[in-house]
Amino acid sequence: MEVIDKWVAEFLIRRQHNPRVSPTNLLSALRFGDSPDCFNLKVSSVLRDLSDSLIRGSVDEGTLDLLEILEKLRPVITESHKSAYCWTAAECTARFMWPLSASEGLFTDALERIWRERIGGLKESGSGLVGDELLRWETDLEKAVEDPEVYQRIRESNVRYTAISFLTQLLKEQWEVLGSSSLESAAQRMFLKRKAGDNLDGDPSAAANESTRRLESDNIDNAKDKVNERYASEEERTVDGQEEEHEESLDKGDEMAATELKDYLLEIQRGVDPSSTRQVQEPNDAVDHSVDVTPQPSTSRVNRTRASRQNHIESPQQDNASEKGSSSQGTWSGRVRPRLSTPVPLNVSPLRAISAARRPKKFWTPEEVEALREGVKEYGKSWKAIKNANPAVFAERTEVDLKDKWRNLVR
DNA sequence: CTAGGGTTACTC
């Protein structure tokens, strides 16, 4: 199971749209240790932390820490990694240039801390992050202490923009090199294996292996090509268009991966727990559930539509079973058709969960209504704020419930 | 997250 834990953790960390994931907390909570098979998980975690920093618009010394950790994980340093580190270090120093002269404020402290201690340590250890560009910056910043003109020039330049551009570029490259997450790769392999098994009469496993090999090789080649192309345009210090392109490919990839992953997880669940294909439990039904040949009452057209929408996975079979059972009881000569069991909806985030049953109706208490009136007086129609202001009273109400109740009250 | 239309379950 530990492998699955790692896969799921890696998958969650790499979901850029999930703001609740904190890689550091997640890894420490799961206690994966330092085993070598955690490599993808660790790299993903560092990249995700970097990505979150950029989303928050924060480029600070924590970013330098992350870039140094990334160097330890990926000893082959790319140009964008070096540049990102260099410009981030420059930005971390330049941000202390808010006074008009170097002697005021904390500029010299930052110079000491970042360049003499931190980067000095890197030089001693022979880090690949130390390059010509970094050394040039070091010289310029040291000069700035004595030379007001150099100080002023650096102070007025937009170091932050370039740092963010390189960090964005680095992230894009690193995600591409990392390829699909372990979980997505496994889902893709399962998907291709099944597809090959369905389509070919020959040796399905050979075909699946070939397809998988081709897919993986294509992914790696594409990533490498893209990285090389990017290196060719290393001097372009701009992020225009990159973000959009990245988002678009993420969305398409997410959609495909989510579908395949869902199939794969259903399959895992069937394999792990065959009893998981449980029957529907009716609250007042004390008799044997193993058979059910009673046709479902069809109260109205809309009810049927609703029911089939809520149970879209099982509805075709169930409808057929019900109809056949009712219409052919005679021909079955007393044999009863076992009712097909209903698969349990897999509530696996971030896949969309299958619609849950309707909540039981709960009438509003006078206390709740009063709290809602007071809340609207205080916060207006900010249902979330009203709920948060009265968590105990509205423990069993959603923001939408509050909105609906208010709509009823003002009618 | 919110607004607004739709659905469900219930009463008259």
Added chain:
DNA sequence: GAGTAACCCTAG
């Protein structure tokens, strides 16, 4: 069937 309250769905 109309009216109502609570709940659901989905666009923006």
